[in-house]
């Protein structure tokens with residue numbers, strides 16, 4: 001979901017942005033109008049997350065998936081190994097890509113538990129010579145989330161925050177790099193946000209394509225090539241909306257309350273189940289199953305008819321998944337819970 005107020009504003013500005021006679025889609029990315037939009041979006045994001053000038057904020061393309069290769073290309077530098085934590089489908093993909101460039105040391109692997117927990121930090125087998133440690137703070141498919149930053153070694157921390165960035169405050173200074181595909185919790189698809197410490201960039205592996213060099217993008221204000229202008233603009237409107245909601249502390253309170261309600265409904269029923277260990281449950285993506293999976297289809301048909309959309313679980317897991325990102329209002333979660341209880345009364 002995107003916030004309704006943002007969609008409303010975008011629709012009002014669609015044909016003519018503030019009397020310029022142009023849609024944002026029609027502007028030159030180097031013109032004064034678009035420069036203003038882009039600069040304001042970056043300033044608002046810096047403000048929301050408290051990002052200092054020691055960090056570059058980049059608005060890139062190629063999705064979070066391109067970061068899986070950009071990170072080793074930029075961060076290996078003189079080293080030949082990197083640490084990765086495997087907590088679900090997205091960490092597994094990041095690991096697979098990094099293996100093309102270096103020796104990947106999987107410091108902890110939750111695969112044996114079917115990705116329903118975060119392996120205890122004291123069991124992590126870190127490599128003291130790793131160039132960096134990569135982890136996925138929120139596993140979008142498995143619904144597993146770190147609620148604290150894991151500090152297990154002195155290696156630079158790199159985090160795939162695609163489905164959690166902006167859901168709560170974070171201390172950016174603890175990270176060497178944070179990245180997030182925009183389409184989960186930020187804006188429409190087509191944009192990937194990268195926050196990277198400037199002293200770590202500019203030392204790419206030989207043969208690195210120009211477009212895969214963070215420093216090129218930093219030096220060119222993310223306009224080495226034509227950026228995803230409309231997605232960037234919409235993300236900027238979302239940043240302003242977040243500030244109006246009271247910023248990330250306010251979002252954290254709402255998001256934790258939304259998740260707690262839904263988990264309480266699932267745990268309080270013998271009809272629904274969520275397999276994730278309680279301390280590692282995601283605020284953003286809540287997978288759940290019906291005890292009788294033969295009812296899945298009926299559940300999805302009836303929920304869609306009630307206006308509760310895209311509840312089908314990921315194809316790897318089956319069942320259901322409620323993604324309750326920032327833009328999902330608390331009333332939306334209440335409606336889902338009411339529907340679930342009514343469905344249980346009828347079919348349970």
Ligand SMILES: *Cc1c(COP(=O)(O)O)cnc(C)c1O
Nearest residue numbers: 063064065090140160162163181
């Ligand atoms: C969706 C997602 C990705 C992949 O994003 P793309 O933009 O499709 O490349 C990577 N990591 C996580 C955690 C995701 O949720």
